[in-house]
Amino acid sequence: MANLKELAQKEELFTGGHRLCAGCGIPPIVRLVLRSTDAELVAATATGCLEVGTTIYPYSSWRIPWIHSAFENSAATISGVETAYRALKKRGRIPKDRDMKFIAFGGDGGTYDIGLQSLSGALERGHDFLYLCYDNGAYMNTGIQRSSATPLGSNTTTSPAGEVIPGKEEWRKDLTRIVVAHNVPYAAQASPHNWKDLEKKATKALATKGPTFLNVMSPCPLGWYTKPEDSIQLAKLSTDTCYWPLYEVEDGVLKVTYKPREKKPIVEWLKPQGRFKHLFKPGGDKVIEQIQELIDREWNRLLDLDGKQIF
Amino acid sequence: MAIENAKEAQVGLTGNSAVALAMKQVNPDVCPAYPITPSTAIIETFSSYVADGEVDTELITVESEHSAMSAGIGAAAAGARVMTATSAQGLALMWEMLYIASGMRLPIVMTNVNRALAAPINIHCDHSDSMGARDSGWIQLYSETVQESYDNVLMAVRIAEKVKLPVMVCLDGFITSHAIENMETINDADVQEFVGEYEPETSLLKESELPATYGAMSLPDSYMVFKKQQSEAMSGAKKVVEEVSAEFAQKFGREYGLLDSYELDDADVAIVIFNSATGTTRVAVDELRKEGHKVGVLRIRLFRPLPHAEIAEALKGLKAVACLDRVDSFNDFGGPLFNEVRSSIYDLEERPKVISRIYGLGGRDYKVSDARSVFEELLGIVETGTVKEITKYITI
Numbered sequence: 001m002a003n004l005k006e007l008a009q010k011e012e013l014f015t016g017g018h019r020l021c022a023g024c025g026i027p028p029i030v031r032l033v034l035r036s037t038d039a040e041l042v043a044a045t046a047t048g049c050l051e052v053g054t055t056i057y058p059y060s061s062w063r064i065p066w067i068h069s070a071f072e073n074s075a076a077t078i079s080g081v082e083t084a085y086r087a088l089k090k091r092g093r094i095p096k097d098r099d100m101k102f103i104a105f106g107g108d109g110g111t112y113d114i115g116l117q118s119l120s121g122a123l124e125r126g127h128d129f130l131y132l133c134y135d136n137g138a139y140m141n142t143g144i145q146r147s148s149a150t151p152l153g154s155n156t157t158t159s160p161a162g163e164v165i166p167g168k169e170e171w172r173k174d175l176t177r178i179v180v181a182h183n184v185p186y187a188a189q190a191s192p193h194n195w196k197d198l199e200k201k202a203t204k205a206l207a208t209k210g211p212t213f214l215n216v217m218s219p220c221p222l223g224w225y226t227k228p229e230d231s232i233q234l235a236k237l238s239t240d241t242c243y244w245p246l247y248e249v250e251d252g253v254l255k256v257t258y259k260p261r262e263k264k265p266i267v268e269w270l271k272p273q274g275r276f277k278h279l280f281k282p283g284g285d286k287v288i289e290q291i292q293e294l295i296d297r298e299w300n301r302l303l304d305l306d307g308k309q310i311f
Numbered sequence: 312m313a314i315e316n317a318k319e320a321q322v323g324l325t326g327n328s329a330v331a332l333a334m335k336q337v338n339p340d341v342c343p344a345y346p347i348t349p350s351t352a353i354i355e356t357f358s359s360y361v362a363d364g365e366v367d368t369e370l371i372t373v374e375s376e377h378s379a380m381s382a383g384i385g386a387a388a389a390g391a392r393v394m395t396a397t398s399a400q401g402l403a404l405m406w407e408m409l410y411i412a413s414g415m416r417l418p419i420v421m422t423n424v425n426r427a428l429a430a431p432i433n434i435h436c437d438h439s440d441s442m443g444a445r446d447s448g449w450i451q452l453y454s455e456t457v458q459e460s461y462d463n464v465l466m467a468v469r470i471a472e473k474v475k476l477p478v479m480v481c482l483d484g485f486i487t488s489h490a491i492e493n494m495e496t497i498n499d500a501d502v503q504e505f506v507g508e509y510e511p512e513t514s515l516l517k518e519s520e521l522p523a524t525y526g527a528m529s530l531p532d533s534y535m536v537f538k539k540q541q542s543e544a545m546s547g548a549k550k551v552v553e554e555v556s557a558e559f560a561q562k563f564g565r566e567y568g569l570l571d572s573y574e575l576d577d578a579d580v581a582i583v584i585f586n587s588a589t590g591t592t593r594v595a596v597d598e599l600r601k602e603g604h605k606v607g608v609l610r611i612r613l614f615r616p617l618p619h620a621e622i623a624e625a626l627k628g629l630k631a632v633a634c635l636d637r638v639d640s641f642n643d644f645g646g647p648l649f650n651e652v653r654s655s656i657y658d659l660e661e662r663p664k665v666i667s668r669i670y671g672l673g674g675r676d677y678k679v680s681d682a683r684s685v686f687e688e689l690l691g692i693v694e695t696g697t698v699k700e701i702t703k704y705i706t707i
């Protein structure tokens with residue numbers, strides 16, 4: 001694992017000049033992950049903010065070979081690239097000593113929802129790649145529609161906080177758990193505020209043979225109705241409140257990688273975000289209570305499993 | 312295998328086995344595979360070639376056809392020669408990705424064994440699947456026989472890589488895919504020599520100062536420019552199909568044009584048709600010729616790009632033509648073949664009357680007697696000078 005100085009000296013593979021919003025969580029995640037290996041990288045990206053914001057023809061922020069084919073198939077696309085790599089290497093058309101790694105990026109919509117099948121297929125087939133989901137909790141690129149990663153109570157354009165229904169009515173899908181159920185050699189949750197933890201996990205994932213997975217919290221000032229300068233603080237709060245537990249599952253052993261000294265109440269994360277504003281009006285406390293209960297339950301489940309072999 | 316010893320061998324093969332054999336002889340780098348009747352045997356047979364080490368292709372046993380084409384796109388963008396096969400619902404599920412494969416100019420070769428689209432679900436032959444994909448930017452070759460299916464797959468590799476567009480080779484479900492025909496195979500070495508090495512100019516894996524970008528977002532300032540280039544490539548594909556077919560004929564002795572005319576030279580009336588039903592129609596032609604009627608058949612081998620000038624030339628001087636579509640466009644105005652043939656001949660000084668007859672949907676039999684009735688109708692049109700029904704379902 002590199003220290004900050006070493007990381008800063010590494011080649012920048014994801015350049016500025018892209019059109020992602022100020023305060024967006026995606027660029028720091030991608031910049032760090034692309035620094036987490038010395039191997040040559042190829043990336044696939046699903047349709048979404050990361051894709052739309054970084055490759056507006058004829059410009060690109062990517063200094064590595066890159067492909068976007070559609071919204072729901074980042075994993076399937078990279079599985080083709082990775083297979084071609086093996087095929088061409090086997091046939092001597094790529095030198096034996098050329099070491100390449102493959103990353104598929106997708107948003108929560110492209111991963112939890114429409115891309116779940118192709119992700120599952122690629123994991124099951126055992127391709128040698130890292131799938132990175134940046135979870136900003138909604139379809140942001142198309143104007144903040146709910147996804148199955150959207151938190152309960154969140155106001156989105158398809159789960160609006162109305163007179164009768166107080167925002168999204170369902171809890172979020174636990175995608176990391178679904179991925180772990182594929183018995184992949186490495187899967188983890190991370191957050192960009194804890195760059196050390198993220199870099200460590202990305203390095204492990206990229207060094208591991210076989211399919212690996214990172215689910216990374218990605219603040220979105222536009223969709224969360226927050227200030228750009230608060231994004232990293234909000235990412236930290238998502239882990240201090242245990243809304244977004246940091247943990248990894250390596251060869252079947254689960255390890256919680258961050259335990260807040262004092263677990264903060266979820267209100268501290270909800271309050272600064274405009275998407276939860278309606279929950280602070282009369283009647284909203286019930287929803288907040290429900291969110292707190294669900295978080296506690298999940299956190300306790302993880303603490304119970306901490307250090308254990310789970311598959 | 313015995314066939315490897317002879318230069319050309321006579322064998323009895325089904326359409327699916329012949330396509331699988333062609334794929335084996337090409338030995339592509341990557342083959343994404345997903346089963347669907349009636350093309351399943353292609354990928355099953357090919358999987359056994361992989362398992363037995365007869366090819367060293369990397370097989371990707373994807374979880375859907377959408378992923379088959381997505382993985383094919385990833386592999387082709389990475390510089391691999393990619394081949395696959397599908398039918399009907401599988402092709403429909405790929406629909407989004409078909410356009411992405413052609414838009415990225417990736418020379419994927421896919422066999423589509425023609426089958427009806429649901430609902431109602433039906434596994435038998437018609438052309439609704441590949442006709443639904445006719446505007447997806449894929450070159451489309453239609454095959455009458457097992458022999459032609461095999462030959463087309465081999466030629467498709469060369470055509471795709473030269474034009475930088477994907478090619479779909481179509482053959483009739485069950486009628487061609489499952490029937491055994493006598494055919495000639497080419498030996499492995501000659502196939503290898505014919506298809507040659509594939510080395511694309513750019514790819515994701517090619518070492519380069521400028522890393523490749525596939526699938527960038529293109530705004531109104533550039534999108535149309537890309538589409539015009541794609542359109543020009545498609546127009547140019549006609550010449551490439553002719554050249555590759557000519558080279559194939561010279562090497563292996565079997566000649567294929569863009570179209571295939573039978574008894575058209577002095578004909579008054581003709582049926583225009585695709586694939587296996589052509590043979591049935593030829594029998595009717597022979598019968599009617601014996602009875603003194605000047606009838607003929609025009610089979611379309613290349614449908615994308617459309618050989619419109621050649622179609623007009625072939626139908627020049629005829630008095631009445633029936634376009635037989637094994638698919639309905641549900642437009643109250645006939646099938647795609649009808650509309651495109653009719654449009655192709657519009658600029659002729661003297662145009663034949665053109666009617667649409669929809670036949671054989673969902674595997675419905677098309678018999679010599681059906682072809683005869685169409686010819687008789689056409690002869691009636693010539694006699695009376697009037698068309699009673701422009702569009703009609705037959706074989707029902």
Ligand SMILES: Cc1ncc(C[n+]2csc(CCOP(=O)(O)OP(=O)(O)O)c2C)c(N)n1
Pocket residue numbers: 047048049050071072106107108109110111136138139140141142147
């Ligand atoms: C098949 C398909 N359906 C819908 C869309 C429209 N679409 C593009 S991006 C997107 C949402 C992306 O959401 P997410 O994956 O969370 O990424 P984000 O925008 O948040 O970065 C949608 C719905 C599409 N491009 N393709």
Ligand code: SF4
Pocket residue numbers: 019020021022023024025026049053136140141219220221222223
């Ligand atoms: S909308 Fe949100 S996720 Fe998209 S670029 Fe802006 S901040 Fe980032």
Ligand SMILES: [Mg+2]
Pocket residue numbers: 107108109134135136137138139140
């Ligand atoms: Mg999102």
